[in-house]
Amino acid sequence: MSEFLNFHFDVDGENFVSAGQASVQVKKNLRELGLPPEIIRQVSIAMYEGEINMVIHAGGGVADVNVYEDRIVIILADTGPGIKDIELAMTEGYSTATDNVRSLGFGAGMGLPNMKRYTDEMTIESEVGKGTTITMCVYLK
Amino acid sequence: MTVQQIIEKFNFSPLSLPCPEREVSGGYTGDLLSWVMGRASQDNAWITIMSNINIVAVASLSDVSVVILAEGVSADSGVLETAEQKGVNIVSSELPAFEIAVRIADSV
Numbered sequence: 357m358s359e360f361l362n363f364h365f366d367v368d369g370e371n372f373v374s375a376g377q378a379s380v381q382v383k384k385n386l387r388e389l390g391l392p393p394e395i396i397r398q399v400s401i402a403m404y405e406g407e408i409n410m411v412i413h414a415g416g417g418v419a420d421v422n423v424y425e426d427r428i429v430i431i432l433a434d435t436g437p438g439i440k441d442i443e444l445a446m447t448e449g450y451s452t453a454t455d456n457v458r459s460l461g462f463g464a465g466m467g468l469p470n471m472k473r474y475t476d477e478m479t480i481e482s483e484v485g486k487g488t489t490i491t492m493c494v495y496l497k
Numbered sequence: 498m499t500v501q502q503i504i505e506k507f508n509f510s511p512l513s514l515p516c517p518e519r520e521v522s523g524g525y526t527g528d529l530l531s532w533v534m535g536r537a538s539q540d541n542a543w544i545t546i547m548s549n550i551n552i553v554a555v556a557s558l559s560d561v562s563v564v565i566l567a568e569g570v571s572a573d574s575g576v577l578e579t580a581e582q583k584g585v586n587i588v589s590s591e592l593p594a595f596e597i598a599v600r601i602a603d604s605v
Contacts, residue, residue: 376554380583383558393539393560400558401534408530461547466531473535 361389361423367407367434369416372460379404382421389423391496398494399428402474405467406432406490412457413437414488428494430475435487442480446472498604500563500586503542507600509565509588512572513580519562524601526594530555537561542601544594548572556585563587565601567594 363385365378383400403419410417414436422429439445446468453463472478477493501517503509511517525537526544533555537543543561545552548570556564563586566572571589572580580587590597 373550376551376558380554380557397539397558397560404554404558405531405534460549460551461528461530462551464529464531466529466535470531470535 359424360429363421363423365419367410367416367419367432369411369414371411371416375408375411376404378419379407385421386423386428395428395494395496398474399430402471402492402494403430403432405470406430406492408462409467410434410436412453412462417487424496426496427476428496430492430494431489432492433487433489438484438486438488439480439482440484442482500542500588503563503601503604504588506604507590507592507597509590511586511588512566513577513585513587515581515584516562516586519586521562521601521605523605524598525561526598534559544597544601546570546594548576550576550579552576552587553580553583553585556580556587557583565590565597567592567597 368374379400386396414434417434420431448469449465451463451465457463475492476495479491482488498521500519520540521542522540524542527533528545528547537559539560541561542563542565544565544567546567566589569591
């Protein structure tokens with residue numbers, strides 16, 4: 357059960373043009389593995405939201421997608437400012453994004469709620485000034 | 498109805514059309530990308546006035562069948578090239594989003 361397939365990505369901070377590249381690549385990789393479309397959609401949307409968060413708030417980070425026999429685990433880790441109040445950050449519509457980010461269509465306060473919505477498990481570990489690690493799990497059955 | 502048929506029926510302008518035979522099963526209208534990601538369904542037509550590069554990733558990941566740019570909005574060539582590469586259909590219409598939504602709703 358400990359055997360898994362790993363996809364690793366460095367997420368470039370402050371770069372909205374390339375934001376989403378890792379998620380689109382994951383989608384392609386999962387499709388090649390022959391996983392069900394709805395699972396692929398869940399994983400890639402959750403990952404995209406996390407990727408965008410890392411670009412907006414944390415100056416980038418690293419993303420790992422581990423494919424196990426019975427589940428997919430997505431780990432997004434950054435060394436950004438951290439989340440002060442996780443419960444508040446999980447509230448739909450709550451956002452700390454700048455006007456510039458909002459003008460691009462982001463910052464609606466739906467990122468973390470969407471990540472929770474599209475995954476079966478989600479944990480957030482965050483320390484102000486140190487960074488944030490989000491672990492999400494999507495079951496394959 | 499396919500994307501190609503919708504283009505012909507409503508005289509939309511194709512800007513990127515790598516997958517003209519994709520089925521359109523319904524629609525979603527919105528400009529906030531996370532709302533679209535969270536609410537649009539697979540094979541929807543996504544009607545928006547947002548035209549920056551991020552719409553390509555959002556369309557691809559949420560697996561909508563076509564992005565319809567309303568109000569005559571266009572997208573720059575970098576966006577359209579990326580869309581072609583990623584298999585994302587983008588069309589443009591002079592109609593307001595509401596008018597487009599009504600037409601799509603009547604057709605699918």
